[in-house]
Amino acid sequence: MEVPAHELFQRLSTSISKLHSGPPPENVLPSTNALSAARSMLHSHLQSQGVGLEESIRHIQEDLAPAFNSSSRSPNYYGFVTGGATPVALLADNLVTAYDQNVQVHLPNETIATDVEDRALSLLCELLNFAPEQWPHRIFTTGATAANILGLACGREYVIAEASAHRTDVEISVGELGITEAMRKAGIDEIQILTTVPHSSLSKAASILGLGRTSVKCLGEPDAPHKFDMQLLKKSLERPGAASIVAISASEVNTGVFATSGLEEMQEMRKLCDMYGAWIHVDGAFGLFGRILTSPAYSSITQACEGLELADSITGDAHKLLNVPYDCGFFFSRHRNIAERVFQNPNAAYLASGNDANAIMSPLNIGLENSRRFRALPVYANLVAYGKDGYRAMLERQIELSRGIARYILETDGYELLPQHDTPQEEVVNSIYIIVLFRATDEALNKQLVNKIKATRKIYVSGTAWDGKPACRFAVSNWMTDAERDLPIIKQVLQAILSDKESVQS
Numbered sequence: 001m002e003v004p005a006h007e008l009f010q011r012l013s014t015s016i017s018k019l020h021s022g023p024p025p026e027n028v029l030p031s032t033n034a035l036s037a038a039r040s041m042l043h044s045h046l047q048s049q050g051v052g053l054e055e056s057i058r059h060i061q062e063d064l065a066p067a068f069n070s071s072s073r074s075p076n077y078y079g080f081v082t083g084g085a086t087p088v089a090l091l092a093d094n095l096v097t098a099y100d101q102n103v104q105v106h107l108p109n110e111t112i113a114t115d116v117e118d119r120a121l122s123l124l125c126e127l128l129n130f131a132p133e134q135w136p137h138r139i140f141t142t143g144a145t146a147a148n149i150l151g152l153a154c155g156r157e158y159v160i161a162e163a164s165a166h167r168t169d170v171e172i173s174v175g176e177l178g179i180t181e182a183m184r185k186a187g188i189d190e191i192q193i194l195t196t197v198p199h200s201s202l203s204k205a206a207s208i209l210g211l212g213r214t215s216v217k218c219l220g221e222p223d224a225p226h227k228f229d230m231q232l233l234k235k236s237l238e239r240p241g242a243a244s245i246v247a248i249s250a251s252e253v254n255t256g257v258f259a260t261s262g263l264e265e266m267q268e269m270r271k272l273c274d275m276y277g278a279w280i281h282v283d284g285a286f287g288l289f290g291r292i293l294t295s296p297a298y299s300s301i302t303q304a305c306e307g308l309e310l311a312d313s314i315t316g317d318a319h320k321l322l323n324v325p326y327d328c329g330f331f332f333s334r335h336r337n338i339a340e341r342v343f344q345n346p347n348a349a350y351l352a353s354g355n356d357a358n359a360i361m362s363p364l365n366i367g368l369e370n371s372r373r374f375r376a377l378p379v380y381a382n383l384v385a386y387g388k389d390g391y392r393a394m395l396e397r398q399i400e401l402s403r404g405i406a407r408y409i410l411e412t413d414g415y416e417l418l419p420q421h422d423t424p425q426e427e428v429v430n431s432i433y434i435i436v437l438f439r440a441t442d443e444a445l446n447k448q449l450v451n452k453i454k455a456t457r458k459i460y461v462s463g464t465a466w467d468g469k470p471a472c473r474f475a476v477s478n479w480m481t482d483a484e485r486d487l488p489i490i491k492q493v494l495q496a497i498l499s500d501k502e503s504v505q506s
C-alpha cells in the first residue's frame, strides 16, 4: 500500500526543517565521493512500471540530495552572485508550489494573485527608491537575463518607432512587421547597443532578438573601461542610419564597478539619448540594491546609483540580493504602450483584462511567458518581513564582509587586490560593494588558486580573468552573511594556501 501523500509531505517538512536548523554546514560543496555515488544511482532508463511515490521520494532525498549544493544554506558560497533564500521566502515559495497558482491573466473576481504581484512590484520600487507610478510596465521574470531580453525588446520597438517618426505618420512596429521590414520602412541600417563592461547575458539577449552579438559595442575609456567615453558615445549616437540602445551596467559582475558615477552624468546621457531617439536600459541585477544605502560610509556606491531613474527600462534580480529562491528577476519600464506593442497576445479576447489605464495589466501581455509561476509571493513575503531597514542592514553586513576581505587582501603579501589603483588603500576599500576581485602574486600559485580554494570545500569562489591573467572573485550576496563568523574562515583558507605554497617550495 502506498503511503498517503499528506504523510509524505509531513516527512518532507520534517527533513526540510532539519536542513534549516543549526549552524550553516561546514562544507559548501558535497564531497566528490558523494557526487559520484549519487550519479551512479540516477535512473538511466524510464521504467514502464514506476517505483511509486514513497520510493521515488526516498530516492531523491537519500540518494540524490546529499550531492546537491545548497548555496542558500551556505553563506560561505561566494561564487557568482547567487544570493540565498530567507526562511520566509522559502516558506512562501513552498506555498506557491502547493497552490500551483498560474499568474497569467488579471482575474480580480477569481484570485488576488495578480494584485499580489503588482503590489510586490510596487513595494520593490519603493525599496529601490523608484516612484512606482513612473514605472507602469513592471513584471517579474525568471531572472536578469530574461529582464535584459525584455529591455532590449522594448528598446528595439522604441528606437525604430522614433527613427521613423519623421518619415511617416503610420506607426512602424517591429512587433507587427518584424525587424527587417520595420528597419527598412524606418530607413535604419543598424541597431547598435552601446555599453561598457556588459554582462554576458546582454549579448545573449541581442542574439535572441535578432540584433546580433556584434551589435553590442563597448565604448569605455581606455584606462577606465567601465566608464563611458562621452565623446565616443555622442559620435556613435549621431551615426546616420543607426538607431541606438544605450545599456548601462550598474555594477559589473567581475569587479562590482558601476558604469555611471552620478546624477549629472545620467542627466547628460538622458539629454543625448533624447536628442537621438535612443533608449536607455540599465542592467542593475544586483547594483540597484545600492540605492537602499544611506550611510556616508557607502557614498561612492550611492552616488553611482544616482540618476538610474532616468532610464527607460531597468533589469533587476530578486534571486540575488533580494534573497528569494530561484527563479526570480524583475523588469521595470516607463513605457506602458511599448509593453503592449511587443508582448500583446493577438486575437485572444478571452484573455483580455479590459482597457482601464489604471487596471493591473495581465502579465501574459507584458512579458515573455503565458503561464507563469507565482514567483511574486516570496518577494512580497520578504519585503513585508524585512522592510527597508531590514534590507539595508542585510546589505550593510554583506558590504562589511566584502570590505573585510578586501582589507585582508591588501595587507597580505602574496595576494593583490584588483583592479590595481594608485588610490589610497582606505579609498579603495570604501569603494568596495559586494564583489572582491584579487589574485595571488606568484604566477604558478595564481593559476591554481581558484581550484585550491574550492578544494578546501570550506569556501567557494569563482574564477575569472583580469588583464589576461587568471583572477579570483568573491561575490557576497547571502542574507546570512556575518563578518564576525565568516571572515575568520576566509582568512584561514587563504592563509593556509599561502603557507602550503611556502612549505612546498622550501
Ligand SMILES: *Cc1c(COP(=O)(O)O)cnc(C)c1O
Pocket: 081, 142, 143, 144, 145, 146, 199, 201, 251, 252, 253, 283, 284, 285, 286, 317, 329
Ligand atoms: C547575474 C547577472 C545577470 C544574469 O542574471 P540571471 O538572473 O542569472 O539571468 C545579468 N546581469 C548582471 C549584471 C548580473 O549580475
